Amino acid sequence: MIFQYLKYFLFHAIGLAALCAILMGGHYVTAGLLIILIAYMLGDAVCxxxxxxxxxxxxxxxxxQLWAALPLxxxxVFSAVWSVCSGDPLGFGALISHLTGYxxxxxxxxxQWYHSILTFIVTGLMIGMVGTITAHELTHRTWDPISMLVGRWLLSFSFDTIFSIEHVYGHHRYVSTINDPATAPRGRNVYFHIIASTIKGNVSAWALEKERLGKHGKGPFSLSNGVIRGHLMSLVLVVVAFLMGGLEACLFFIACGLWGKSLLEIVNYMEHYGMVRNPDVAVQPRHSWNTNKRISSWAMFNLTRHSHHHADGNVPYQDLRPYSDAPMMVNGYLTTIIVALIPPLWHHLMTPKVLAWDRKYASKEELELAKSANERSGIPAFMNAVNDPLYPVN
Structure with missing residues (x-):
């Protein structure tokens, strides 16, 4: 059925809605942000x-369809940076006005000034949703140079081209263990995780590239290093923003990119929070939080089916299975993001789910790891649970 293809174009429709809102300015930006939030959150709730x-x-x-994310x-982002410029770079505004009559x-x-703040929020959301989510799919296709190139340029908008290295070769190997920067241990605050995972992820990517280059007799300080090349790609975008509107436009782009990067780390936080894994056991569907919410699935290229993705990272998004018996998130992705941003609410909802994960999914070895994680968590409900007969006695 043609609908099975068309449903994934919902992603492009939301991107175009954001673009129109940014260009129309003023209260249209407010309306655009509300439409995006309602489309995801209410859509997941009722569909x-x-x-x-x-x-x-x-x-x-x-x-x-994935490649089309780059021009979109x-x-x-060009429109968002243009919106804070005093001039009309490349005659862009005049061209749009001529073509549309607006x-x-x-x-x-x-x-007003607050419309620029709303534009920043919308643009960062799009860098995360249009950029990072699509790049996540593309950079797993290591056999396809076009997909890798498009994916890394998408990641350059959030200063995160290292994701194509650390995520594919590090995160997928060490997920749900203490060696994975992206896995949030029990009790961690999401805001701390954004910083910690970003720093440790960059360190991990550098180590992986250094190891790879060493096997070919090369040192790490060259353009053969994907970390260096990736950050130079982001630098090109910063320079373009500066040429468009000076320091103000440059700082605005950097802020949008960092917000988009933060979204990735919030999603990492959600997808594996509190889970533990015996490192000697292969990654299984139970080691990722899953959700099958319809709108999130259609508009995020089945990123929602994260349990299958980690069980086999080479499966294209359209072939991922829902795994309805996998551990489930609070709700769809955007709803869960907002919950994660409110730590008391997050811990109130997730602590029982993590403890239920121990009871239903954890192996004997993982129960030992879970008990230790509970003791270190700083969350009373976790710490009190260590006396449960479920956990092995030290």
């Missing part, structure tokens, strides 16, 4: 789960 597993006879359509995100320059001049 239920998608557990379908259709067969796609033309997967190339779905790959080109480039236009969104005076975007006048709309920009009539916008």
């Amino acid at each position: 239920g789960d998608d557990t379908s597993t259709p067969t796609f006879k033309h997967p190339a359509i779905l790959t080109v 995100l480039s236009l969104i 005076d975007v320059i006048a709309a920009r001049e009539g916008s």
